[in-house]
Structure formats: structure tokens, C-alpha cells
Amino acid sequence: MHGSPAVSTVNSEPENTVRVFRRGTKEQNGAMISLIVFGIIGLGFIYLMWLIAPVENRIYTLLFIGSLWGLLLSIILWDILVSKYVSVTFHGGNLLLQGVFSSRELKLSEIETIQWSLYSHGLIKVQTPAQTGSINLYYFENKERLWLIQYLRDHFPECRQENWPLFCHQIALTLRNRDTNKPRTPRPDDFLHTRKRWDKLTIVFTTITALISVLTAWHLQQMKYLLLPVLPLCGWFVRYTIPEEGIPVSVSENKYFNETFYFFGLWSVVWVIIYLPFRFELLPAPAGISVGWTIVFIWTSGFYWRLFLMYRRDHQK
Template sequence: MKGNEPTTSEITENDEGFRVFRPKKSDRNDYLLSLVIFTLMGIGFTYSMWLVAHPAQKINAVIAFTLLCSIMPGMMLWGTLICQFSSTTIQNETVLVKGVFSQKEINLSNVIQARWRLTSHGALTLKTLIETGTINLMYLEKEERLWLIQYFQSHLPESVQQNWDLFCLRIAIPLRDPKPKAIRDPGPSEILLTRRRWDWLCLPFIFLFTIGGIIAAWIFLSPRHLLIPIPTIIIWLLMRYSTDKKGEPTQRISADKEFVKLWKFITWWSCICLIIFIILELLNPPGLFGEFPGFIVMALWTPVIYWRLYRSYRIDHLKDLEKAKQAVQQWETGPESVQNIET
């Protein structure tokens, strides 16, 4: 463990003998901009539902869409507050964790549990007999995240550290020993995933959903059906622009048996829910089932999908536990000896 301990010059970088980590102002500004954009979008969608909803259901429609459209602005507001007020200060093995509404001071010698968390860019929860504080690495620079990981992993006893193996596999090793950015040739069970491939995969579905929405809006005399392709468009844009311009090798779907089983389940369950939606539209029953069939179907579809995703996650988790043992060995040997851990 001591082989990964940060150097003395890094720890005593400040004259006062402490080091402060806080999110960048640019991240705060990005969250503020997103807050404004999502708020305006939410107002627009809510106003649209007010226009198309049945007069007797206008209030219910506004309340439902206000709650739905407030999710993203709420997340952006919370991100803004975190970037503005949160920080982590380390001095003489004492950690001061400032959050939006709280401030915790923790001495590392008093820590009885240190849990490495796999959320986003990673996090560490330190627990003493009287205090619990969480250090979120998401809003920090790469070098700062790596410094903190090395510092706590080397200064805390192994006996109090929990989930380090998986954290090492998923967060620490990719951060310290990143894969080369050069595009390599795909292996036998891989393909080169490009933005054009996402276009070929998603645009036909967007076209079909658009035609279906137009037909449904014409048959049922309801403009809200024109919104049907929007979720697919959002997914397409997210996947397309999260893919490197030059492409990246990725495992073929057919090579991952568990993934194939998962998508077969999602497909047939989605078809069943689509049939239920069509039946509700045709029968137009009274009450919420007739006014908001889409919400009813989503309320039915979502928990089943989450249950199946959880099952798939548990299977992958067992595989990761085996890979994590090799990751810990790689971490302890240092960056000079980089081993190949298949992901």
C-alpha cells in the first residue's frame, strides 16, 4: 500500500500544511446554464399539455407535467449548489468535508469504516463513532481524484476499507493507467463503434416513431402523440455524441450472452406494454387511464425493467469480483507494471 502514497511535497503543497479540493467554477456555470435551459423546456412542455389537455383535466395535466419536468431542473440546481459550497480540506490527517448543508471534521485515526463507492467518478464515505462524511470525486480534476484515492488508500488501514477491490477495478486503475487513445483494430469478438453506426441503428426507429406519432395524432385527434419520437431522439443524440469521432472498439452484442438475454426480455416486455397502450387508446376508458395512458403504461413498464436490470447487474457483479483481484495486484505493483484486465 505504501508504494502508492503521495509524496511529501504534494501533501505539504501549501505553506499552512493543508490542501483544499473544490469543484471548478466552470462546472458551476455549466450547471447554471443547464438549469435555465431545462427550466425553459419544462415550461414549454407544461404549457403545451395545458393547451391539448381536456378542459376537465387541465389542472391534473399541469400538475403531472410540472412534477415530471422539474426533475432535470432540480438535478441541475443541486449540482450548482454542490459546485458552489462543497469542498474537501486535508490537514495533518484531519479531513474537513463541507457539503451544501453540513460540515464534518474527521480524523483518519478515528475512522472505523471507509467505503469506496462506485457512483459516477467514485466517492469515499468515512465513518467514525460520531461522524459520517462523504467525499465525492465527481466534480474534481483527474489529478485531484487520483491524489485523493492514493492518499486515503495508503493512509487508512486495510481492515476499515470496504469495496476497495471493485473500486480499484472500475475507478482507480482506469484513472491511473488509462488505455491508449490510439484506435486499435477490433478483435474477433469486437466491432468498431462509430457515430455513423448509431445513425444506422437509431434513425430508422426515429422515422417509424415519427410516422406512428403523426398517424396516431391524426386518428385520435390528439397533438400530444407527436411527442412519441422525442425519447428516441434524445437517446440517439446522447449515444452518438458520447462516442469518439474516430470510433472505439466494443464487444459484439452476440458475444455477450447475458446482454442478449436482457435485450430479448426488454423487447418482448416493451411489445406487451405497447399493446396495452394501444388498447387503452382505442377503448379510451374514463379517468386517468383514458387521459394519460402513456403514464399508466410507463408505471407498469418501469418497475419490471428495473427488476430485470438488477438481475443482470448481479450476474455481472459476480464476474467483476474475479477481475477485481487482478486489479488490486496491478494497483499495488504500481503503474510501471501495467497488466491487461479484460472488461
């Protein structure tokens, strides 16, 4: 295909029309809520590890766990900065590309080359004799991506555009085939994801964690282990990110959600099952190896890998 995805009214707009593309307040508020929730969970987890760790290793434990959780929080913080600052503006024949740390303004009449890249969800590089700027389509909604693609495709000669056929096939056509103006009509076999369902899942995992904490505190005669149920309780606040009427999800999406949620639960149980025999000295620890640090490293690696799979699946829809 050598044409463009059809988006009406692009060519009919006057040149002096101002158009601004940026993330909405919904995405920014969602990222802020995630930062607060995961921040609370992180502080609780760090404090819990501080209590559990031997006195001589507490500083190292704090630095290690803090750095791992800090990585997750830094990703969320970056998402907030992108939502607040990143924008693309067309005004008075100019193209203003606002980033988190930089801003570039290019004259549309001076653009010599447009490169259509498959990076992420599509990256558009525009080049003038003096400057080069880029538009990452990942930061915008589908209808906004279509408008940007349509505008740049139609307003510049094909000889100035590089890698368009491949970009059109893998990015533009996919966007055009989606109905971006209407919400998906619920199907009879859809599953309704509600706050009540999240409450039930939180209760289940809090109960399991409470049983583990009671047995551990009883065996070691240390009351600090009774704080373990605080961790799943912190996740209860996620319920407020779900609309009161619920979210209809397909059978496949609901299955994947269940698999991911149970993975985190079972992954944590596996960590406890492996760690406790060494903690209770039921198994001898290998000489020269810190069993606790090794298990935490493996668990954290699995945790971030699953988060990466969730992230990739969510943005491939």
C-alpha cells in the first residue's frame, strides 16, 4: 500500500489552525495513583526486610531492595513526566516538538526528510537542514496517531519519505483497521472485572500471607513477621482505578489477568517455601553463598520479567 490511512478533514484544515497533541489527564492521574500505591508498597516491603534482615546486613538489604524498587518507581515517574510535558503542536506553519527535557521548533516548509521508523509503536523522524526532531507515536492515542500519520504523509512529497511501505504495512494499516471512535461492544462471553472481584482477590492473598506470617512468628518467636499481611493489603487501593460499573474484558484477557495475578502469588509462595527451610536451619546453607540474597535476586528477576510481559502485551493490543 502506498496510500495513507484515511482520516477525514486533515487536508481541509487551514495552515494557521493550532493543533496540540498530548496525553490526557486520565493517563497522568493513573500514573500518579500507580506511583503512590507502589511507593507505599515499596516502603512497606523495605521496612519489612529491614526488620527481618540480620543487624549486620541491614544497610546492604536497604540499599539492594531500595534500588530494585526504585527502578520500578522511576519508570512510573518517567511516565508522569511524559504525560505532563511531551506534546506535538502544529501552529502557524511550524511544528513544535516538546519533550521532557528539550523543545524543538521546526518550520514545516523546511522539512527535507521524513523517516518512518518501526521503533516502539512507530517513530516519525523529521529533518530540516539545521535540526532533527522525532515524534514517538507511543505517547498518543490511536486517533491522534492516525492524524499525525495522515498529515505528514499527505503534506510532503513521497520522494522525501523513507521506509513508508514497511511502516504503512506494520503500523498505519493496523491503526486504520481499528475503530478508534467507538468503545468495544461487550460480547456475551465477556467477563466483567469489578472492584468487588479485586476485593476478593486481595482477601485471598492477605489470608494466605497472614497464615504464613503467623506460623513464622510463632516458630521464630518474633512478632515482626506479623507485618507480612500489610504487603497484599497495600495492593487493595488498586480497586479505585477500576470504574464503579466495571470493565468488560474478553475471555482471553481475563484468563491472562488470572494467570498473571496467580503467578505473583505463587511466585511469592515459592520464595517463602525455599527461604524458610534455610531460615529455620532445617537445611544447611551452602558455604560462601548468601542464600537470602540469592533467592531475593531470583524472585525479583522473575517479578520484573512478568511485569515486562504485561507491559508488552498491554501495548500490543
